[in-house]
Amino acid sequence: MRQTIFLFFLFALGINAQNTDFDKxxxxxxxxxxxxxxxxxxxxxxxxxxxxxxxxxxxxxxxxxxxxxxxxxxxxxxxxxxxxxxxxxxxxxxxxxxxxxxxxxxxxxxxxxxxxxxxxxxxxxxxxxxxxxxxxxxxxxxxxxxxxxxxxxxxxxxQDHMEGANGADKTIGAFVAAVVEKDANLLTQFSDLMRRLTSIQDGGEGIEKDYGFYSHSGNGRQIYTFGYGKEYLKSVLDYFVFTKGTQYNVQTLVNLEKMVIDHVQYLFHAGNYDPNPTGRYNNTFEYMNDLKNIVTKMVALNTANKSALQDAHDRMSGQKKDLEGNKMFWRGDYMAHKRSNFLSTVRMTSTRTVGAEAGNNSGNYNYYAGAGVNYTIHTGNEYNGTYFSKFNSRQFPGTTVEQNTKILPVPNWGKEGKNDNDFAGGVSDGKNGASAMIYDKQGITANKSWFFIGDLVLALGSEIYQTNGTADVYTTLNQTNLDPSKLSYFQNGTRFQLSANVNMTNNANTFVLSSGIGYVPFDSNRYTVSTENDLFKMYINHGVNPSKLNYAYLLMPNVTDATIVSEAAKAKSNLKIESQNESCHAVYDSTTSQYYIAFFKPYTLNLSGGLVVKVDNPCMLIINNNANKFYVSNPYGENASFQNIKLSITKNSRSLFDNDIKIMKSNESGKTFEYAYSSFGVIQARLNNSLSSEENINITKSEGKLKIESKENMRNIELYDINGRMIFSRKNVNDREVSVDVAGKEGILILKINENRTIRIF
Structure with a gap:
């Protein structure tokens, strides 16, 4: 009898807890x-x-x-x-x-x-x-x-349309009914669904591994940060707030927070956001208030990321200086380059991804919306207001397109939104980056690349080719709203005013300035400026059926009438095009001592400064000549047919790096990885748990510890595995003896001391 009373008491406690949850x-x-x-x-x-x-x-x-x-x-x-x-x-x-x-x-x-x-x-x-x-x-x-x-x-x-934002929205729609009904089973279903929806996704519906938001990916992954991403954040946050303090809460929103901190806040400037990931409703500002309110709610939750979220909110609101950096969102073939005075992005497509969709009679002009679209926001007025109701959809900024009059396919739900080549990707060191694609659409093929370096964007094109065309092919540098009062051009250092409703073709020595963005030719092409229909357009006319043509131009999104000539001269001095052919696009920047390379094919590249880089498979690469490290990515993503990239870097016949870089077939395919090499060649020391000496450095390995002794003070120490991944780092050591835990680290390790000495440890 006593046991029965006890069990009934426990059952009553459970009912009371449930009732408390429902009331709460x-x-x-x-x-x-x-x-x-x-x-x-x-x-x-x-x-x-x-x-x-x-x-x-x-x-x-x-x-x-x-x-x-x-x-x-x-x-x-x-x-x-x-x-x-x-x-x-x-x-x-x-x-x-x-x-x-x-x-x-x-x-x-x-x-x-x-x-x-x-x-x-x-x-x-x-x-x-x-x-x-x-x-x-x-x-x-x-x-x-x-x-x-x-x-x-x-x-x-x-139980249909239950993915991503739709699943979260349908849960919120049924939520009040389930609570007032005290339907514990249904509420448990809600909780389980929300936990799944807030985890990292792999199928193009929700937050992916790069913390971008993807939706409507039935025809290829579609980055959809604004629109469906906004709705997803809103509904998941509502659920979190509604269930706070109950057993049905999802406990953590860390992936949503990372989406805001590592993705969303990179896409804002001057009160506007990038239109590239807005889906079928192309715009730059319609969701601003909703987005700021969402982040305000996240801040109020007082999580460990509160400070970073507050910073993101203040940047989005213009209350705090913009962050600076470069991000490659490899799951969406999309790169964002952020500086305090501008935002520049490029949205590419491949056989894995699609451009902005159409649907429900919206976005019908989006056929070229993923064809290497390079938006640049400086003043905030470039693409806002009525821009998307009047722009020429065959002249998306950055694209190479035939200017015919035939009706283009409507990319309903992403159909027809792919590019017909696997190659599209980017590499980033967190500050600067390079992205590239092999463009193949509507009978036009081209190798296209963008190099985002400091305050500059250098765009290269090669192998532009078409047969059976009927109209001129244009590469559009930009198409923006027009402000005639902020439009000028410079020839031989002399300024001339441009007015509205004109068409002007310039030679390669002409610099154009429109609303704070400078356009500087890097080749001998002729460039046309149009100021008709309240739009500024600048493009290169490659003619009908171009055959293996090139282009090279520079965007300078932070110059004035007083500075464009000197800044253009400086940029032309600092940037060197090392290669621009069917196999490789490469640029050297002397200000950072970095090489930015897109290998479209296996290739051996001879660089200025004596470096020779050889790859046996396509890849994207940044080589930092000062820090003796490089960054590499796989532009074929999960579609890569190869398992490794064989990469060698030599200088004056001395091997600096010579290894296979393994390609992961996962949701990290396309991600940037960092590796190290030595500018002095590799010194090898074989250890058999006994003392070894190499250039005044003694190394002992015992019981999982690596003991490093030097005859001089060591300043900085870094330890890498054979693939170049850092496993230990200590700055400002200022000691002659250091012990490092290497338990479980078998095989070859690379020890770097004081940034000028590298020892390979077996």
């Missing part, structure tokens, strides 16, 4: 949705309410019309009725009006052909008022209550 979640939701609508607003809504529960001014006869306005009016009635500070608090007539309007809505069950409205938009909007009155409806009108619950849960129970 209802309170959390109410706190999130509480509003105090003005009396005039409520009066206007009530006057527009008809006897049948519909509202005047809303046409319910159009099947595909968005009728969320009906639901928002309903919600404001419920918010006024439930708020103690409101004039209409607990006013029975307001409650009756709400009942009338929700009965009309449930009965008519407006169902547009676009599934999203009935599955997501309508249930989510209804929740904002429903949560305040649903318990009263349950008591007073059980029949209506059951219809409402069924309506709200219906979409989730279909």
């Amino acid at each position: 979640m209802l309170d959390n939701i109410k706190s999130e949705y509480t509003q105090d609508p003005p009396k005039k607003n409520i009066d206007d809504i009530r006057r527009s309410l008809k006897v049948d529960g519909s509202f005047t001014g809303i046409d319910y006869t159009i099947k595909d019309k968005d009728l969320r306005n009906h639901l928002s009016k309903m919600s404001r009635l419920a918010q006024a009725y439930s708020n103690p500070n409101n004039t209409y608090y607990q006013d029975q007539s307001v409650y009756d009006d709400y009942i009338k309007s929700i009965e009309f809505w449930i009965t008519t069950d407006h169902t547009p052909s676009n599934w999203w409205y009935r599955h997501i938009a309508y249930p989510k909007e209804m929740n904002k008022g429903l949560v305040f009155v649903i318990e009263e409806i349950k008591t007073k009108n059980p029949t209506l209550y059951r219809k409402i619950i069924d309506y709200q849960e219906w979409a989730y129970l279909q």
Whole structure:
């Protein structure tokens, strides 16, 4: 008998905990949705309410019309009725009006052909008022209550469209119903789904390994940071707030935080964001307030990343100086280059990825939206406002496209959005980077590359080729909104003003300046500037059916009338094009002593300074000549047909690096990896747990420890594995003896001392 009482007591405790969770979640939701609508607003809504529960001014006869306005009016009635500070608090007539309007809505069950409205938009909007009155409806009108619950849960129970943002949205749509029903099983399903949705994804629906957000990837991975990424963040955060303090909480949002810190904040400048990852609704600012509110909510959660999130919010809001850096989002063939005065990005495509989609009659002009689109934002006015309603969709910035008049395919849901070559990728050292693609679309092929170095963007093209074309092929440097007051050109150092509604073809010695972005030819091509239709356009005309043509031009997004000539001269002095052919594009920057290389094929490259770089498979490479290290990536991603890249670096016949770099077939395929080499060649020391001496350095290995002794003080020590990955680093040692834990580190290790001596340890 005593055991039975004890078991019953435990069971009762469980019920009480569940009830506490349900009450807590209802309170959390109410706190999130509480509003105090003005009396005039409520009066206007009530006057527009008809006897049948519909509202005047809303046409319910159009099947595909968005009728969320009906639901928002309903919600404001419920918010006024439930708020103690409101004039209409607990006013029975307001409650009756709400009942009338929700009965009309449930009965008519407006169902547009676009599934999203009935599955997501309508249930989510209804929740904002429903949560305040649903318990009263349950008591007073059980029949209506059951219809409402069924309506709200219906979409989730279909168990379709459950990936990424859609899955999170459908969960939120059904959430109030599940809580008021005290449906523990359904809430557990929600919790399990949210845990899956907030983990790193591998199928193009959600946050991927590079912390970019991807969606609608049925025809190829599609980076979709703004739009679906914004909706995903919003709904997951809502769920986290709604379930806080209960057993149904997902506990951690670290991947969402990393998405904001390591991805989203790199895509903002001057109150605008990059239009490249906005999907079918190309824009630069429409989601700004939502995004700032999302990050504000994340800051309020007081996690370990609070400070970094606050910095991201302040940068997005213009309250803090922009961060500087370079990021390659390899899962999306997309690079972002950030400086305090500008943002420049490039969105490429391959057989793995698609450009911005079309769908539901939006984005119909997006066929070339992933064809190497290089947006550059300096003032913030370049692509905002009405830009996307008037621009030429055959002249996306950075693209090489035939200017014919035939109707282009519409890339609905990413179909037709791929490039017909596997090669697209980039390499980054965190500050600067290089990206490249082998372009193959609509009968045009070309090797295209972009080198993001400091305040400069150098674009190279080679092997531009087409047969069976009927119109000129253009490479567009940029196409932006036009500000005629900020438009000039320079010939032989002399400034000339450009005006609107002109077309002008320049020689290679002409520099153009438009709204703070300078355009500097790096070759002998002729460049055309157009200022018609309130747009600034600058392009190279390669003619009809070009055969193996090249281009090279420089974008300078931080110059003025007073500085462009001197800065252009400086850039031409600092940057050297080392190679521009079918096998390789390479650039040397003397300010950083770095080589930036895109190997399109196996190739041996002789560089200035005596370096010779040889690869047996395509790759992207940055070589830092000062720090004796390099960065490498695989531009074929998971589609690479090879297992290794055989890379050798020599100088004056002395081997600096000669090894196989393993290619991972995973969601890290395409990621940048860092390796080290010696500028003095490799000194080898074989150790058999006994003392060895090499150039005044003694090394002992015993019981998993590496003891390093020197006759002189050692300043810095770095230890790498044979693949060049750093496994130990210590700065400012200032000692003659150091011990390093190398337990489990078998095989060849590379020890680097004082940045000028390398020892290979077996």
